[in-house]
Amino acid sequence: MRFWVGEGELHVVKRGEGDDVVTTTPAAPDAVAVHELGDEPAVRERARAIPEAAVARLAVYLRVLSGLAEQNVTTISSEELSVAAGVNSAKLRKDLSYIGSYGTRGVGYDVDVLVSEIERILGLTRKHSVAVVGIGNLGHALANYGGFPSRGFPVAALFDVDPDLMGVPVGGIPVSHIDEIASVCAEREVSIGVIATPPPAAQAVCDRLVSAGVQCILNFAPVVLQVPDDVEVRKVDLAVEMQILSFHVARRADLASAEQAAVDAMNGTGMSGVDGVVIRP
Amino acid sequence: MRFWVGEGELHVVKRGEGDDVVTTTPAAPDAVAVHELGDEPAVRERARAIPEAAVARLAVYLRVLSGLAEQNVTTISSEELSVAAGVNSAKLRKDLSYIGSYGTRGVGYDVDVLVSEIERILGLTRKHSVAVVGIGNLGHALANYGGFPSRGFPVAALFDVDPDLMGVPVGGIPVSHIDEIASVCAEREVSIGVIATPPPAAQAVCDRLVSAGVQCILNFAPVVLQVPDDVEVRKVDLAVEMQILSFHVARRADLASAEQAAVDAMNGTGMSGVDGVVIRP
DNA sequence: TAATGTGAAGGAATTCACAGCC
DNA sequence: GGCTGTGAATTCCTTCACATTA
Numbered sequence: 001m002r003f004w005v006g007e008g009e010l011h012v013v014k015r016g017e018g019d020d021v022v023t024t025t026p027a028a029p030d031a032v033a034v035h036e037l038g039d040e041p042a043v044r045e046r047a048r049a050i051p052e053a054a055v056a057r058l059a060v061y062l063r064v065l066s067g068l069a070e071q072n073v074t075t076i077s078s079e080e081l082s083v084a085a086g087v088n089s090a091k092l093r094k095d096l097s098y099i100g101s102y103g104t105r106g107v108g109y110d111v112d113v114l115v116s117e118i119e120r121i122l123g124l125t126r127k128h129s130v131a132v133v134g135i136g137n138l139g140h141a142l143a144n145y146g147g148f149p150s151r152g153f154p155v156a157a158l159f160d161v162d163p164d165l166m167g168v169p170v171g172g173i174p175v176s177h178i179d180e181i182a183s184v185c186a187e188r189e190v191s192i193g194v195i196a197t198p199p200p201a202a203q204a205v206c207d208r209l210v211s212a213g214v215q216c217i218l219n220f221a222p223v224v225l226q227v228p229d230d231v232e233v234r235k236v237d238l239a240v241e242m243q244i245l246s247f248h249v250a251r252r253a254d255l256a257s258a259e260q261a262a263v264d265a266m267n268g269t270g271m272s273g274v275d276g277v278v279i280r281p
Numbered sequence: 282m283r284f285w286v287g288e289g290e291l292h293v294v295k296r297g298e299g300d301d302v303v304t305t306t307p308a309a310p311d312a313v314a315v316h317e318l319g320d321e322p323a324v325r326e327r328a329r330a331i332p333e334a335a336v337a338r339l340a341v342y343l344r345v346l347s348g349l350a351e352q353n354v355t356t357i358s359s360e361e362l363s364v365a366a367g368v369n370s371a372k373l374r375k376d377l378s379y380i381g382s383y384g385t386r387g388v389g390y391d392v393d394v395l396v397s398e399i400e401r402i403l404g405l406t407r408k409h410s411v412a413v414v415g416i417g418n419l420g421h422a423l424a425n426y427g428g429f430p431s432r433g434f435p436v437a438a439l440f441d442v443d444p445d446l447m448g449v450p451v452g453g454i455p456v457s458h459i460d461e462i463a464s465v466c467a468e469r470e471v472s473i474g475v476i477a478t479p480p481p482a483a484q485a486v487c488d489r490l491v492s493a494g495v496q497c498i499l500n501f502a503p504v505v506l507q508v509p510d511d512v513e514v515r516k517v518d519l520a521v522e523m524q525i526l527s528f529h530v531a532r533r534a535d536l537a538s539a540e541q542a543a544v545d546a547m548n549g550t551g552m553s554g555v556d557g558v559v560i561r562p
Numbered sequence: 563t564a565a566t567g568t569g570a571a572g573g574a575a576t577t578c579a580c581a582g583c584c
Numbered sequence: 585g586g587c588t589g590t591g592a593a594t595t596c597c598t599t600c601a602c603a604t605t606a
Contacts, residue, residue, distance in 0.1 A: 052525075053597065059524040063503060077565065086505040090599055097567055105566045105605045122524045123531025130523075137425050141418040145519075153523050192526050215533065216526040218519075222344060224367040232529040234522050238426075238499075241515050242411075242434050243340040243403045244333075245473050245497040248513040250404025252496065334575065358587065371577055378589055386588045387584040566605080576595070583588080 050121070054095045060085050061092070062118045069111050077108035129156035131190040131214070133205050134197030135165055135175055138220055142196060143171035156188040161201075178205070182212040195219045206233075331402070335376045341366050342373070343399045350392050358389035410437035412471040412495070414486050415478030416446055416456055419501055423477060424452035437469040442482075459489065466493040476500045487514075 050058075064084045068076060078096070082089035096103070096114070099121045103109045119125060130153050132142050143155055158175045160166075165175040176184050184190075193209040195202050195217060202221035209217060210231055219225055219235040227233055331339075345365045349357060359377070363370035377384070377395070380402045384390045400406060411434050413423050424436055439456045441447075446456040457465050465471075474490040476483050476498060483502035490498060491512055500506055500516040508514055 051597065055525055055528050056521055059521040060505065063520065064505065084505065086507070093567065101567070103566050106564045107606070108565070121528070123527040124524065128523070128527050128530060137422040141422040144418050191530055192523065216530055218522055218526060224341065224345065224365065226367070232526060234526060236517055236522065239344065240337055240340040241499055241517060242409070242473065243405065244336055245499060245513060245515060246404040246409050247336050247402070249409060249472055249497055332575065374589065382589070384588050385584065387586050389587070578593070
């Protein structure tokens with residue numbers, strides 16, 4: 001007999017750490033806690049205690065807090081921290097409330113406490129070995145970050161197809177052939193794969209990472225990867241970022257000309273670059 | 282006499298392109314269209330016709346569509362395109378509806394039409410010169426992308442402080458000293474600045490870019506930049522990306538143990554790694 | 563008194579579902 | 585019949601505002 005756990009239903013009290021709780025979505029009114037296989041919901045179970053957007057910000061808070069800790073700041077208010085992190089203070093407090101109540105009313109938060117709680121939530125207490133696939137310009141740069149941005153993400157393996165690169169150490173790690181991806185990833189316990197290949201190779205590389213058991217992928221290739229539901233993909237897409245900025249440049253220009261047109265209209269000098277300004281009642 | 286344009290009030294019919302309209306937020310009930318300076322709202326004017334999230338996806342659709350165009354695909358349905366872009370088809374149609382009605386019911390979209398409409402909206406019909414500041418590992422990689430991901434974003438200037446780098450060409454462009462940032466950016470009409478410096482230098486570099494008149498910044502330094510409201514910053518933060526993936530690894534592990542615990546509980550074998558399973562009524 | 567933590571309100575983005583058109 | 589375009593419903597996220605607590 002096998003069971004699965006339905007959404008919004010299971011609450012697990014973890015060992016240690018006081019009344020710390022893994023919570024799912026708010027209620028689930030008349031739900032039954034454990035179902036037999038057969039009436040599975042369409043989407044696979046997801047414990048959504050912490051909104052995705054909040055997770056990204058927690059990582060930012062962590063960095064700011066680490067900086068403060070190095071400067072021997074011991075306590076900080078939500079207001080100060082929110083300014084340093086570039087968010088509003090209510091949002092910051094709500095984000096922190098997702099991980100528990102570690103502040104002191106009238107005082108603020110203990111920096112060290114927050115650092116370790118956020119690290120715990122983000123799973124930074126374990127090591128996550130990284131494999132970089134595609135040792136071109138970008139792959140080199142990534143491998144040479146050495147230990148990858150902030151400790152805890154050691155680069156454990158490098159892969160490419162270029163025979164000239166095989167065995168060549170980059171950032172201290174010798175490059176392996178991509179055909180060895182399964183064995184090397186297993187052996188070195190890689191949990192995160194980074195794809196830095198040319199676009200045409202990306203999907204195939206992704207497939208091989210997935211069949212090697214890697215469930216988290218950071219994709220630098222400008223390609224939409226198709227993966228099974230249980231694999232998490234984050235992408236870093238320079239072209240998209242540039243194009244978003246381009247959109248804002250264009251929007252700014254449109255606004256400027258709209259404003260100019262409004263001024264012209266008021267001055268009765270006619271339109272310039274615009275055919276008409278329509279004003280809502 | 283100067284005027285500015287209030288939010289949700291100005292509608293501008295642009296030259297050419299049929300009934301194409303730059304629209305702001307839905308209503309703004311009793312608002313006046315043109316204000317004199319003095320009663321400015323707190324937040325600076327933003328024409329929000331297209332949600333930010335949709336803009337990012339439009340860039341992705343554009344890439345997929347360009348690929349299709351190269352394969353001489355002339356027509357595509359929202360369903361097919363949405364699969365290729367990794368989104369759901371209703372979202373795709375809604376996103377496309379923000380830019381106009383270019384589809385044909387019962388048929389689909391003309392690939393070339395969509396490509397040019399998206400390019401127009403994203404402002405890709407103009408050239409956007411890019412300056413890269415910080416010619417280390419990453420700066421090199423970026424400069425060597427040569428013309429930057431997808432045409433339309435030529436790298437026009439490189440800056441650093443290292444005397445050994447001055448004048449050295451990287452990706453065909455000689456490196457300038459950062460002290461020349463204002464004059465060089467003006468002369469080469471840089472509209473996008475890319476910060477690839479070490480973290481401690483990032484804010485100062487950002488300030489100099491801003492005073493050089495650059496209003497769009499892509500920041501690779503793991504630092505929260507403080508900028509005026511009229512400057513657009515996008516960040517690419519590897520540490521944050523890795524930590525989000527780490528969070529998912531951790532969540533997966535928690536889920537696995539929770540599910541295991543549920544199974545154990547049902548089997549009456551007691552808890553393993555969990556103190557109690559609390560089931561909501 | 564000062565600042566957290568959080569219901570509740572508000573807004574934005576997503577998804578549904580179907581009218582309208584080819 | 586098939587597919588777009590879009591109001592309406594829903595879900596998710598943000599912000600407000602204040603009761604609560606050290």
